[in-house]
Amino acid sequence: MIEAGARLERRPVLRDLWLRFARWAVLTPAVAWLLVVANLGSAVPGYLFWYGDSLSEAPWHLWLFVPDSPLSVTFMGIALVAFHYGRRWEFLGLLATGACMKYGLWTDFVWFTDYLAGGKYDFVAILMSLTHFGMVVEGLILSMFLRFRPLPVLFASLFLIVNDVVDYVFGYHPPIPNPEDLGSITWFSVGTTAVIVCSWTALCWARWRNPGGVRPWADGRAT
Numbered sequence: 001m002i003e004a005g006a007r008l009e010r011r012p013v014l015r016d017l018w019l020r021f022a023r024w025a026v027l028t029p030a031v032a033w034l035l036v037v038a039n040l041g042s043a044v045p046g047y048l049f050w051y052g053d054s055l056s057e058a059p060w061h062l063w064l065f066v067p068d069s070p071l072s073v074t075f076m077g078i079a080l081v082a083f084h085y086g087r088r089w090e091f092l093g094l095l096a097t098g099a100c101m102k103y104g105l106w107t108d109f110v111w112f113t114d115y116l117a118g119g120k121y122d123f124v125a126i127l128m129s130l131t132h133f134g135m136v137v138e139g140l141i142l143s144m145f146l147r148f149r150p151l152p153v154l155f156a157s158l159f160l161i162v163n164d165v166v167d168y169v170f171g172y173h174p175p176i177p178n179p180e181d182l183g184s185i186t187w188f189s190v191g192t193t194a195v196i197v198c199s200w201t202a203l204c205w206a207r208w209r210n211p212g213g214v215r216p217w218a219d220g221r222a223t
Contacts, residue, residue, distance in 0.1 A: 022142075026142065029084070032080055035077075035080055035138065036077045039073040039076045039077035040073070040077040042073055042131065043074045043077070044070075046067060046069055046073075050174075051066060054067070057172075062166055065163045065166040065172070066166070066172050068099070068103045068174050069103045069104075071099065072099035072104075073100065075096035076096040076100050076138055076142070079092045079097075080142070083145050088145075090152040091152040093142055094148075094156035097138075097143045098196050099159075099160070100138050100139035101136050101140070102160060102189070102193060102196060104136035105136055106132075108129050109188050110181075112129075113184060114177045114178040119177060119178060125177075148200060148204045157197040157201075160196060168189065
């Protein structure tokens with residue numbers, strides 16, 4: 001009984017520590033603007049060099065769904081500015097958190113499968129893995145500020161689903177070092193989308209069932 005009680009007491013402590021960290025990252029001007037510059041700055045070479053050929057080959061009406069990671073951190077950079085100043089742009093926040101978590105995990109999975117297939121964790125692989133893991137952390141941070149309302153959840157979910165269709169049905173997926181593993185990579189991407197969408201739906205449902213009980217874990221604006 002004592003051990004069970006200790007576990008119950010430990011959970012709020014860990015949650016509170018993460019909430020404090022999220023508020024510090026988003027609401028502290030120096031930290032927030034450092035993250036904004038890092039996100040938007042890293043998006044530029046992603047658009048130009050990593051996705052330049054893909055964008056030139058894709059029809060213009062699919063461009064929004066082609067540069068996955070650069071677009072994700074662009075969403076994140078803009079969302080950080082908005083939430084830093086207390087602007088509750090829920091749809092943008094969901095796009096930023098969902099896309100960053102999805103493509104952060106996706107990139108780490110791709111480099112891991114490449115390693116299993118005989119590839120090496122060279123400088124590019126390590127750099128990409130670490131920076132994209134940072135995208136996952138950013139997504140978890142910003143998710144603390146979201147309300148998970150039905151319409152924003154619906155449209156953000158559709159964006160992630162359409163992105164998978166464009167990537168793996170139309171064939172405009174990001175460049176990968178191990179094309180022989182495209183099948184497992186496709187399933188990983190679809191599965192990640194499913195987990196994110198189901199999680200959002202569950203939180204949206206909980207909010208609908210108890211409107212006063214599900215609020216953003218972190219709140220406020222920069223002072």
